[in-house]
Amino acid sequence: MSAIKPSIPKGTRDFLPEKMYKRQQVIGTIKDTFEKYGYAPLETPSIEKLKVLSGKYGDEGEKLLFKVLKRGTGLENLLKEENEFVVSEYDQLVEEALRYDLTVPLSRVVAMYQNELTMPFKRYQIQPVWRADRPQKGRYREFYQCDIDTVGTESMLADAESLAIVDEILRKLGFTKFVIRLNNRKLLNGILEYSEISGDQSVSAMIAIDKMDKIGLDGVRKELEGRSISAQSISKLLSVMEFTGTSEETFSFLSKTCGANVSVQTGISELDEIANYTESLGMPQDSYKIDLYLVRGLGYYTGPIYESVVEEPKIGSLTGGGRYDKLIGMFSGNDIPATGTAFGIERIIDVMEQLEMFEDIKTKTKVLVTIFDGDSIADSLAFAAELRKAGIATECFPEAVKMKKQLSYTNKKGIPFCILIGPDEIAKHEVSVKSMDSGEQTTLSRSDAVSFLLKNSMG
RNA sequence: GUGGGCGUAGCUCAACUGGUAGAGCUCCAGGUUGUGGUCUUGGUGGUUGGGGGUUCAAGUCCCCUCGCUCACCCCA
Numbered sequence: 001m002s003a004i005k006p007s008i009p010k011g012t013r014d015f016l017p018e019k020m021y022k023r024q025q026v027i028g029t030i031k032d033t034f035e036k037y038g039y040a041p042l043e044t045p046s047i048e049k050l051k052v053l054s055g056k057y058g059d060e061g062e063k064l065l066f067k068v069l070k071r072g073t074g075l076e077n078l079l080k081e082e083n084e085f086v087v088s089e090y091d092q093l094v095e096e097a098l099r100y101d102l103t104v105p106l107s108r109v110v111a112m113y114q115n116e117l118t119m120p121f122k123r124y125q126i127q128p129v130w131r132a133d134r135p136q137k138g139r140y141r142e143f144y145q146c147d148i149d150t151v152g153t154e155s156m157l158a159d160a161e162s163l164a165i166v167d168e169i170l171r172k173l174g175f176t177k178f179v180i181r182l183n184n185r186k187l188l189n190g191i192l193e194y195s196e197i198s199g200d201q202s203v204s205a206m207i208a209i210d211k212m213d214k215i216g217l218d219g220v221r222k223e224l225e226g227r228s229i230s231a232q233s234i235s236k237l238l239s240v241m242e243f244t245g246t247s248e249e250t251f252s253f254l255s256k257t258c259g260a261n262v263s264v265q266t267g268i269s270e271l272d273e274i275a276n277y278t279e280s281l282g283m284p285q286d287s288y289k290i291d292l293y294l295v296r297g298l299g300y301y302t303g304p305i306y307e308s309v310v311e312e313p314k315i316g317s318l319t320g321g322g323r324y325d326k327l328i329g330m331f332s333g334n335d336i337p338a339t340g341t342a343f344g345i346e347r348i349i350d351v352m353e354q355l356e357m358f359e360d361i362k363t364k365t366k367v368l369v370t371i372f373d374g375d376s377i378a379d380s381l382a383f384a385a386e387l388r389k390a391g392i393a394t395e396c397f398p399e400a401v402k403m404k405k406q407l408s409y410t411n412k413k414g415i416p417f418c419i420l421i422g423p424d425e426i427a428k429h430e431v432s433v434k435s436m437d438s439g440e441q442t443t444l445s446r447s448d449a450v451s452f453l454l455k456n457s458m459g
Numbered sequence: 460g461u462g463g464g465c466g467u468a469g470c471u472c473a474a475c476u477g478g479u480a481g482a483g484c485u486c487c488a489g490g491u492u493g494u495g496g497u498c499u500u501g502g503u504g505g506u507u508g509g510g511g512g513u514u515c516a517a518g519u520c521c522c523c524u525c526g527c528u529c530a531c532c533c534c535a
Contacts, residue, residue, distance in 0.1 A: 005508085010527080060533050063460085101535090129535085134460090136529060143535065207533095297534075307535090316535065344535035372493070407495035422493055436495070 011133075011141025021361040026173060026349055027126060030146050033169050034124040037161065039148050042123040044105040046130075047096045054097075056104050056300060056327070064131045066098040066141075098130035102147040103300075103324070103340065110151050110338075111331030119152030126345075138315045138347050149340025151328065156270055159304045159323055160277030162341040166308055166319050167287045173348065174357045178318065180287055180308045182274070183294035185301050185322070187254070187267025191292070194258035195237035201229055205237065212293035217242065220293075240292075247275055247290045270304055296320060300327040306341070313354050319343045362414035366457035369396045370406040372422040379421050383431055383446060387419075390450050392457055411436055417453060 008014065015023060047068060054062060070093055099105055102125045110121060126146045135141055148165065150158040163180060170178050188209075192202045208223035215223070217238070224234045243253050251268050258264045271290065279285060288306070296305045303323030310318060321341025329335035352358055369384040371377055380396055387394040395415075397406045403420070410418045420432040420441075431449045434441040435456075444452060 007526085058533090064533080131534080133533070136531095139534070145535070318535080320535065342535065347535060370494090402492080403494050404491085405495095409495085411495040418495085420493070424493085432493095434494075439495085441494080 009141065011135035011139075013140065013142075018360070018362055021364075022349060022353070022358050023345070025358070025361075026345055026352070027144075027146070029172050030169055030343055030345070031124070031126065033165060033172065034146075034148055037122075037148075037165055039122045039124040042106070042109065042125045043127060044099070044102075044109060044125070046099055046128070048099055048105060048108070050095055050097045052108050052331075053100055053104060056330070057100060058297065061100065061297075064133050065100055066130045066132050067094040068096040068098070069093065070095055099127070100131060101129050102127060102145050102342065103149065103327070106147070106149055106151070106340075107328040107338070108331055110328050110336060114332060117151075120158070121151040122148070123151075124148045138350050140346060143344075143346045146343035146345050147340055149338055151338040152336055154325065154337040156273040156304070157277050159270075159339045160274045160281060160283075162321055162339060163274065163278050163288060163306060164281040164283045166306075166341060166343075167283045169343070170308060170318070173352065175310065177312070178287075178308050178310045179289055180306050180319075181291035181294045182271065182288045182304065182306045183291055183296075184267040184271050184304045186263045186270065186303055188292070188295065190261040190263030190265070190267055191237065191240050191254075191258060193263060194240070194261050195233045197229060197233050197237065201227070205229055206295045209241065209293050210295035243292075247271070250290050250292075274304060296322060300324040302326055303339070310351060313351060315347055315351060317344065318348050318351065365393050365395050365413065365415045367392055367394045367417045367419060367453055368406070368410040368413070368415045369394060369419040369421070370403060370410075371397050371400040372403075372420070373400050376400075376421055376423070376426060379426050380419075383419060383421060383449075386446065386450060387453065390454055392450075392453055407436075417457060419449070 050065075050067065053065060057064070106123065106125065110117065124147065126144060128142055128144050130142050132141060133139070148162065150161070163182070166180060188206065189202070192198070192205055195205075197205050204227045205224060208220050208227060211223060212220050220241075221234065221238060224237070225231075229237075240254070240257055243250060245253065251272060254264060254268055259268070275285075278288070294305060294307065296307060301322040302325045305320075305322030307317035307320035309316075319341055321339070323337070323339040325337040326335055328338055367384075367387055369380045369387070371380045377400065384394045384396040397409065407418065416436055418434050418436060420434060422432075425431050425443065428443075430443050430445055432441055432443045433449050433452060442452075
């Protein structure tokens with residue numbers, strides 16, 4: 001038998017049980033919090049029409065779409081030499097693609113089911129998404145996203161709630177050193193207008209600004225120069241961007257310098273509103289900071305934007321989101337405002353592993369019932385059933401092999417207790433309970449054993 | 460798409476300037492036929508990613524190719 005060398009596609013992973021327990025723990029915490037705030041679950045198909053996805057993620061994002069080859073294109077015939085295969089239209093080859101994020105599918109859903117959904121529509125969605133980029137640390141081709149979004153309200157209260165939820169979840173998971181960077185696309189646009197940067201140049205400038213945390217202020221300056229933005233604009237832009245201070249100080253500085261610009265003014269008041277609401281919601285005010293350098297992609301954001309980052313280990317953002325008031329309109333024809341945030345659970349888990357924030361769970365089984373020999377199978381199975389009836393996670397070894405082997409299994413699986421039922425126990429209608437931790441073993445009546453295990457294996 | 464690093468047992472890795480492929484862990488069996496985790500003895504396990512070249516001789520040098528990985532771009 002010559003085996004195929006087993007492997008999985010790059011950027012994908014298998015999640016073995018020990019890892020799944022960690023993932024479930026994180027996802028469970030996130031889901032519980034979402035529901036506590038009134039968000040309802042939604043799932044959408046893995047594949048979407050290419051038309052739905054394309055044009056939403058910018059040029060770079062477009063390249064990263066996993067496209068699905070249409071059936072019956074005749075492309076297979078390319079393998080036959082005599083066949084000449086010509087495609088005149090791209091969509092002859094592809095009409096579907098794998099979901100790239102959860103926001104665009106949501107927008108599609110809202111547009112499709114407008115009359116069925118009660119607005120404002122608050123939903124959460126936890127599903128895998130796919131991106132065809134080169135994997136690297138903290139970056140995969142298939143990964144899960146957890147999104148919450150509020151659709152149908154322009155209120156900054158919805159944005160503030162997103163921030164509060166991010167803060168609450170990160171804390172619940174055990175993060176202490178994180179910060180939510182907060183900015184506003186309107187504010188950014190206004191600052192660029194003030195700096196007399198417009199059109200293609202403003203997109204270009206935003207890319208440069210976004211690199212701040214990687215290349216520093218001088219690096220940004222060089223980037224801007226390299227992108228042929230006038231010296232005058234650069235100095236005007238950086239004179240604003242350079243400012244550091246508290247939220248209030250930043251707001252008043254911006255009002256003073258470029259507050260005449262309408263976008264700047266709107267941006268500031270939106271952020272100011274958010275700040276007030278988060279405070280009322282009881283969110284610690286040092287959890288976030290205004291960060292004028294935050295840009296967040298170039299797709300569909302129109303208002304407040306935010307992402308949360310940890311200082312160590314060095315990895316991209318853990319969560320990210322913002323307001324996108326125009327996206328749904330691309331499907332529905334009329335604009336429907338929306339805001340929301342995505343949790344990068346892969347990164348959250350990676351970081352939690354690196355910081356050793358998990359308690360290791362090897363199994364959830366509390367008791368293993370051994371099988372002494374062929375004659376005792378019925379007794380073992382019956383007692384296992386009794387334990388399960390009492391709510392104790394119990395497994396029965398599936399073969400009447402040597403005790404040594406059954407105990408070794410129990411030990412390796414990390415199951416805390418095992419039950420031995422041999423001829424002696426059966427005769428007296430008893431069972432022996434062995435603690436794998438201490439090695440202590442006692443023989444009890446069956447009902448005593450159940451209550452003993454109930455007491456010692458819970459919690 | 461661009462640039463670096465690395466591919467040897469299931470896993471982690473050795474093998475001096477080319478000279479008979481090795482160790483630890485895992486796994487299996489025994490020491491202990493009703494008892495794990497420690498200890499101890501033995502055993503299984505390889506076309507050195509693949510192909511070609513140089514050489515008396517290649518894991519080692521050269522070329523090609525595939526794969527993994529890190530960084531850039533971009534992003535969760």
